[in-house]
Amino acid sequence: xxxSNRSAPPWPQQDVPTQTAIxxxxxxxxxxxxxxxxxxxxxxxxxxxxxxxxxYGPSGSGKSTLxxxxxGVFLPQRGEVLLGGQDWARxxxxxxxxxxxxxxxxxxxxxxxxxxxxxxxxxxxxxxxxTSRAQAAIAQHGSLPAASGHWLAAMGLPRSSWQRxxxxxxxxxxxxVAAARALIxxxxxxxxxxxxxxxxxNRRDAFMDLLLAACREAGSTLVFVxxxxxxxxxxxxxxxxxxxxxxxxEHIDAAEDEPA
Ligand SMILES: Nc1ncnc2c1ncn2[C@@H]1O[C@H](COP(=O)(O)OP(=O)(O)OP(=O)(O)O)[C@@H](O)[C@H]1O
Numbered sequence: 001x002x003x004s005n006r007s008a009p010p011w012p013q014q015d016v017p018t019q020t021a022i023x024x025x026x027x028x029x030x031x032x033x034x035x036x037x038x039x040x041x042x043x044x045x046x047x048x049x050x051x052x053x054x055x056y057g058p059s060g061s062g063k064s065t066l067x068x069x070x071x072g073v074f075l076p077q078r079g080e081v082l083l084g085g086q087d088w089a090r091x092x093x094x095x096x097x098x099x100x101x102x103x104x105x106x107x108x109x110x111x112x113x114x115x116x117x118x119x120x121x122x123x124x125x126x127x128x129x130x131t132s133r134a135q136a137a138i139a140q141h142g143s144l145p146a147a148s149g150h151w152l153a154a155m156g157l158p159r160s161s162w163q164r165x166x167x168x169x170x171x172x173x174x175x176x177v178a179a180a181r182a183l184i185x186x187x188x189x190x191x192x193x194x195x196x197x198x199x200x201x202n203r204r205d206a207f208m209d210l211l212l213a214a215c216r217e218a219g220s221t222l223v224f225v226x227x228x229x230x231x232x233x234x235x236x237x238x239x240x241x242x243x244x245x246x247x248x249x250e251h252i253d254a255a256e257d258e259p260a
Pocket of ligand 1: 058
């Protein structure tokens with residue numbers, strides 16, 4: 001990205017009219033190194049801007065693998081994965097990392113916070129890697145500390161916790177910090193991989209209420225993986241990975257993972 005277009009959204013504008021998919025998978029085939037058979041064979045899968053997608057499937061069906069492909073962490077052996085009209089395979093090394101930081105917030109099952117950094121500094125991390133996220137955060141909230149405070153408050157974290165080291169927070173609070181980190185700078189897409197699996201029922205419901213409201217406020221599209229079918233109705237679309245994946249892999253307890 002050049003200095004002159006830094007304030008523009010980071011994705012290639014000419015390729016993204018409003019009704020174009022923000023995420024697109026075409027003729028994808030992905031095989032893990034050393035495996036003879038592919039784990040994922042997906043002809044066509046698209047997510048439109050503003051959707052909230054609940055992606056489900058049994059253990060081992062490839063959900064996390066697909067998320068890594070959507071995030072450009074892995075590249076497919078065949079086919080294309082596009083984010084914001086940009087084919088991940090056409091970006092190399094540092095450019096791919098920067099585009100990911102510009103475009104994506106990622107919430108991990110185990111939070112992946114830096115334990116000794118303060119809550120606020122954890123939330124600000126994406127702004128260190130992405131100029132466009134930092135600029136968006138400042139444009140929206142006036143300053144980076146104000147932006148981190150905004151998303152921490154949106155996720156229900158009291159001000160008294162913001163300067164504490166992340167490791168001093170409870171599991172439920174740490175997952176809220178991870179969500180605030182994904183939301184800062186309002187990236188176009190948020191990907192969440194089983195973010196509620198460590199939460200009890202009350203904390204899970206509260207987390208979901210706050211996360212979905214915050215994604216709406218940020219205008220971020222959400223792709224959310226979970227085993228927990230009780231969450232499915234909260235989303236604008238439910239997608240069964242085995243239903244779109246033509247790879248001949250064994251699924252464990254497929255029937256148990258159908259939505260209620
Ligand atoms: N590091 C790896 N090396 C080789 N094969 C792998 C590796 N990680 C995963 N796989 C294969 O890819 C398949 C899909 O794994 P993945 O973790 O994407 O499934 P999942 O649906 O996310 O499972 P879970 O719900 O248990 O997290 C697995 O069945 C496994 O065979």
